[in-house]
Amino acid sequence: MMQTELDLFNPASPAEPQWIGKQAVVLPGFALAWVETLLPELRRIIAQAPFRNMVTPGGLNMAVGLTNCGALGWVSDRRGYRYSPLDPLSQQPWPVLPGALSELSALAAAAAGFADFQPDACLVNCYKPGTRLSLHQDRDERDYSQPIVSVSLGLPAVFQFGGHTRSEPTQRVGLRHGDVMVWGGADRLRFHGVLPLKPGSHPLLGSRRINLTLRKAG
Ligand code: MD3
Ligand code: FE
Numbered sequence: 001m002m003q004t005e006l007d008l009f010n011p012a013s014p015a016e017p018q019w020i021g022k023q024a025v026v027l028p029g030f031a032l033a034w035v036e037t038l039l040p041e042l043r044r045i046i047a048q049a050p051f052r053n054m055v056t057p058g059g060l061n062m063a064v065g066l067t068n069c070g071a072l073g074w075v076s077d078r079r080g081y082r083y084s085p086l087d088p089l090s091q092q093p094w095p096v097l098p099g100a101l102s103e104l105s106a107l108a109a110a111a112a113g114f115a116d117f118q119p120d121a122c123l124v125n126c127y128k129p130g131t132r133l134s135l136h137q138d139r140d141e142r143d144y145s146q147p148i149v150s151v152s153l154g155l156p157a158v159f160q161f162g163g164h165t166r167s168e169p170t171q172r173v174g175l176r177h178g179d180v181m182v183w184g185g186a187d188r189l190r191f192h193g194v195l196p197l198k199p200g201s202h203p204l205l206g207s208r209r210i211n212l213t214l215r216k217a218g
Helices: 003-009 032-048 099-111
Strands: 018-021 024-027 065-070 073-077 080-084 121-127 133-136 148-154 157-161 171-175 180-183 192-194 209-215
Touching (some): 032 065, 032 121, 073 121, 099 180
Antiparallel strands (some): 018 024, 065 121, 073 080, 148 180, 148 209
16 A cells, blocks of 8 residues: 555554645644643643633634633633733633643744744633634734644644635635644734534544644743
């Protein structure tokens, strides 16, 4: 059997990087070797700062469950979006960013051409079947020259990425357990979203998808 065929049938086998923009790349399976280390850390984070449904400034409940780890965490409420050093639920600092997660993200960023990525914030998103994330831009970080690295865990999802205006056409890319995506430079402010999650069960994460996005926010 050819290598390409093997990759298609074996989800545990990392494949070639897939460039979806000039400075946007999917690294299939890049995080698979780290999952065993990451899952206990994820459990610790969620125990300390549980997923919650934040409210948008417009008063809508976000369907995606959110929490954070790191020195800064992204929060949303009626007053707006911002990065905060404290979890508004506990009024305590966010859980510590796992060393393995910052190492993994620096390696992935380097593979995409971004040297010396040092994240200070990790937004953790939890999707249940039916949950989607509508098209948006990530604009709350201080320095747009810094990339964003995302790690997908659990159920697969279809990621949607568009242009620099909401009305531009979008492309779709499948994201599976262990895939890592890096966005920076010219692609950093593209509109993007996630289509409604299909029902299913993942052997390690159950009926959900968890996505970690590592950022240099401050
Ligand atoms: C492209 N999360 O947390 S990760 C988000 O799968 C977010 O949960 C999605 O969009 C998720 O803000 C997508 C990939 C990603 C993250 C940030 C980006 C793509 C990006 C920022 C700019 C452009
Ligand atoms: Fe985003």
